Amino acid sequence: MTVIMTTPPLESLDTPALVLDETRMLRNIERLRRHIGSLGVSVRPHLKTAKSVEVARQLLTDGHGPATVSTLKEAEVFAAAGVGDVLYAVGISPAKLPRVLALRKRGCDVSVVLDSLEQARAVAEASRESGDPIPVLIEIDCDGHRSGMRAGDPLILDIARVLTSGGAELRGVMTHAGESYGAVGAEALAAFAERERAAVVSVAETLRASGFPCRVVSMGSTPTAHFARDLGGVTEVRAGVHVFFDLVMEGIGVCSRDDIALSVLTTVIGHQPTRGWIIVDAGWMALSRDRGTASQAVDQGYGVVCDADGAGFEDLIVVSANQEHGIVALRPGSRATLPDLPVGTRLRILPNHACATAAQFDGYQVLRAGTDTPLAYWPRIRGW
Numbered sequence: 001m002t003v004i005m006t007t008p009p010l011e012s013l014d015t016p017a018l019v020l021d022e023t024r025m026l027r028n029i030e031r032l033r034r035h036i037g038s039l040g041v042s043v044r045p046h047l048k049t050a051k052s053v054e055v056a057r058q059l060l061t062d063g064h065g066p067a068t069v070s071t072l073k074e075a076e077v078f079a080a081a082g083v084g085d086v087l088y089a090v091g092i093s094p095a096k097l098p099r100v101l102a103l104r105k106r107g108c109d110v111s112v113v114l115d116s117l118e119q120a121r122a123v124a125e126a127s128r129e130s131g132d133p134i135p136v137l138i139e140i141d142c143d144g145h146r147s148g149m150r151a152g153d154p155l156i157l158d159i160a161r162v163l164t165s166g167g168a169e170l171r172g173v174m175t176h177a178g179e180s181y182g183a184v185g186a187e188a189l190a191a192f193a194e195r196e197r198a199a200v201v202s203v204a205e206t207l208r209a210s211g212f213p214c215r216v217v218s219m220g221s222t223p224t225a226h227f228a229r230d231l232g233g234v235t236e237v238r239a240g241v242h243v244f245f246d247l248v249m250e251g252i253g254v255c256s257r258d259d260i261a262l263s264v265l266t267t268v269i270g271h272q273p274t275r276g277w278i279i280v281d282a283g284w285m286a287l288s289r290d291r292g293t294a295s296q297a298v299d300q301g302y303g304v305v306c307d308a309d310g311a312g313f314e315d316l317i318v319v320s321a322n323q324e325h326g327i328v329a330l331r332p333g334s335r336a337t338l339p340d341l342p343v344g345t346r347l348r349i350l351p352n353h354a355c356a357t358a359a360q361f362d363g364y365q366v367l368r369a370g371t372d373t374p375l376a377y378w379p380r381i382r383g384w
Helices: 022-038 053-059 072-080 094-105 117-130 155-166 178-182 186-209 222-227 247-251 354-358
Strands: 017-021 067-069 085-091 109-114 135-141 169-175 216-219 262-272 277-280 304-307 312-321 326-330 346-350 363-367 375-379
Touching (some): 022 053, 022 222, 022 363, 053 375, 067 072, 072 085, 072 094, 094 109, 094 117, 109 117, 117 155, 155 186, 169 186, 178 186, 178 222, 186 216, 262 354
Parallel strands (some): 067 085, 085 109, 109 135, 135 169, 169 216
Antiparallel strands (some): 017 262, 262 277, 262 346, 277 326, 304 346, 312 326
């Protein structure tokens, strides 16, 4: 029996709520898969944006991996769901090695990253004591963004020696071009991708020439993954925010507004007519404090305002946010007309940073693709 919906599915939700458009999400996943596949390399998706078993099942090969995570809590939940190949892509703390070993004992091939002799010694010791050679990728700094060792640093070979002689498994090298988020346009992003590739491949070649194994050469950020033209010497590419996209990615030219699959459903709760304000029930506790577009050519405030169907209003953004109140207004300098949005009107806010906004919620209200069920709930993983 077909159920005829008399009201849009989102009307039944309490607000604020996190809304995921599955059709857009699937399109985004396929876009990157096709591009990286055309360059002869596989994708190791980063699950830190979605933090969802249901999303992972559509994002990963056969739902089982390979995958990248940013917390051991993610690794534990995904392993329990059948993901068997996980890269924990945050520099390993020695205190977390027992959890890594426990996951490996359960059958999940967890590898770790590091960039210091201290970490290498701790991993080697844990490997010897457990009898389980923990796989390691040495982190390479390709752009000065945060962690990692610069290509050419002689300590890289010392770390490799400590790992291989101490009982651990040196599996390879990895890097992340975090500074690519500040590049704009296809040419600049392609240049960043090549910079990222060249740095990590050069270290892999140095390791091999010195007699060390280097099976995995891993690079990736959402911007560089989409604009890489040559992946020679690379074995895998990591990306995560491409699943949903956001206003930062639109601002640097990685996606269009129509690709953004995530939004926050909110309700108009008041007005300040003399100030040109519309008040909604989504403040920074729902939208996050991320202002990633503030340094871009177009500042989107705390998010772009759309109607309940996802169609945008001209120049309407969240200009300010308190804990539970969002202030919607025309962007500064706009000549557009403020729309008439009575109390009770449902709106959707597109996020600056999908990872940060999604982190405010326990789960997704999913607009399903190609099913008779218009709305589903997918829980998110929280904690570390």
